[in-house]
Amino acid sequence: MNLEYICEQMVRILHGNITCISKSGAIEACYGDMAAQYNPLFTNSEFLSAVHNREKKDYPDLFYEKDTILYAVIPLESGEIQNETNNESKSGSRLDEKKHFAKIVVGPVSTEKYTKDSEHYLMQHHHISDETGFRLSFCELKVFGSGILMLYHMITGKELTINDLWQKNGIRETDIIEVKGQISSVIFEHQEQELPHNPYDQEVRELDSIRHGDVEMLNRSLAETYRGEVGQLAKNQVRQAKNIAICVIALASRAAISGGMIPEEAFSMVDGYIMKIEDMNNAVKIDSMMRQAEYEFAERVAEIHKNQHKNELVERTKNYIYQNLHSDIVIGEIGQKIGVNTSYLSDLFHKVEGTTIQQYIRKEKIRLAENMLRYSDYEVKEIANYLSFCSQSYFGNIFRKQTGMTPARYRKKYGKWKEQK
Known part of the structure; x- marks a missing residue:
């Protein structure tokens, strides 16, 4: 195994140093561009010893500092790695044929893009005095996880799924015991106070109203009175309101999808509403925004039921179009993607929807453009480019035909900046 080559390539994926530690706890090799004076394993001997003495696991051992600074420890069963390369290392010395390593340590990396707080923490806790050249690299969590699994497999030959990695590292036995105790406490408290949760049948009616696109039924279900509580x-209070809103909006989106809404569109609505709610700090306003999301899902489903007869191929076509509105969509590619003849698909779509695929694409692009003109500060030219129109003037012509006004006029009339003045 050419360990040096593997580590040098994996550093590019993981964005963090890879350090090889011997059975005695000494650093034998290190790959990556974080200099020794900035690497906690070099600057803090107590930290190096603590990492070396971590309990040996039969899987990659992930651990954090400050919840956002991530490391991974890969144990080596045999304690040695056969190195098959005959090349000289970058330092000019020939690598030994056998390296006696106990474990390989990856990190530190930050799981948040903003790294200043994490850098300050590392400097304080690991004797890093020179801050001028110290930079902590960011690595997206799922990329880090997949990279660790690849490295683990190349070194040990063992395979794990990403879910295995999270499950083995995310929950301790004590956590399971604690949550079972918490559940028992909640049950006891509700029985003592004789105060049940909100009734399940009311929740079913609420979601059914969204699934059927019945706004009046949604009104009635939300107006119901009952003895229990959420x-x-x-x-x-604010975090409570946010957590409830996240649950309700997620459930509402699934009900809307069941009612015929395009999944990608529903998921995008969920993301948008939850991001907005996370920025809010008033429980009443959060609750109002949550209800607005439910009403919008119900209204979208009602519109779908009014305008269409569902067909699986047509729905898959519409979902593909929605996912690719920013691209120059070619009808022939849609047929290839969903596995049907293009002519057959075009005829079927026209029969079910009463419009051609091309007309539907233009309509959806303009609908998205309307949303961007209302709620974003992108210039008209940027919106035209994003939606893959061949020119701003062509975009303007199509927009005017569908809405009856130019993009500039539409923004002036409906844009968010007008509403804020």
Whole structure:
């Protein structure tokens, strides 16, 4: 195994140093561009010893500092790696044929793009005095996880799934015991106070109203009175409201998808509403935004039921179009993607929807453009480019035909900046 080559390539994927530690706890090799004076394993001997003495696992051992600074320890069963390369290392010395390593350590990396706080933490806790050249690299969590699994497999020959990695590292036995105790406490408290949760049948009616696109039914279900109450999901009022809203909006989106809404569109709505709610700090406003999301899902489903007879191939076509509105969509590619003849698909789509695929694409692009003109500050030219129109003038012509006004006029009339003045 050419360990040096593997580590040098994996550093590019993981964005963090890879350090090889011997059975005695000494650093034998290190790959990556974080200099020794900035690497906690070099600057803090107690930290190196603690990492070396971590309990040996039969899987990659992930651990954090400050919740955002991530490391991975890969144990080596045999304690040695056969190195098959005959090349000289970058330092000019020939690598030994056998390296006696106990473990390989990857990191540190930051799982958040903003790294200043993490850098400050590392400098404080690991004797890093020179801050001028110290930079902590960012690595997206799922990329880090996949990279660790690849490295683990190349070194040990063992295979794990990403879910295995998270499960083995995310939950301790004590966590399971604690959550079971928490469940028992909640049950006891509700029985003592004789205060049940909100009734399940009311929740079913609420979701059914969205699934059927029945706004009046949604009104009635939300107006119902009952003895129970929503469970406690947080320790403060605002976080409680946010957590409830996240649950309700996620459930509402699934009901809307079941009612015929395009999944990608529903998921995008969920993302948008939850991101907005996370920025809010008033429980009443959060609750209002949550209800607005439910009403919008119900209204979208009602519109779908009014305008279409569902067909699986047509729905898959529409979902593909929605996912690719920013691209120059070619009808022939849609047929290839969903595995049907293009002519057959075009005829079927026209029969079910009463419009051609090309007309539908233009309509959806303009609908998205309307949304961007209302709620973003992108210039008209940028929107035209994003939606893959051949020119701004062509985009303007199509937009005017569908809406009855130019993009500039539309923004002036409906844009968010007008509403804020």
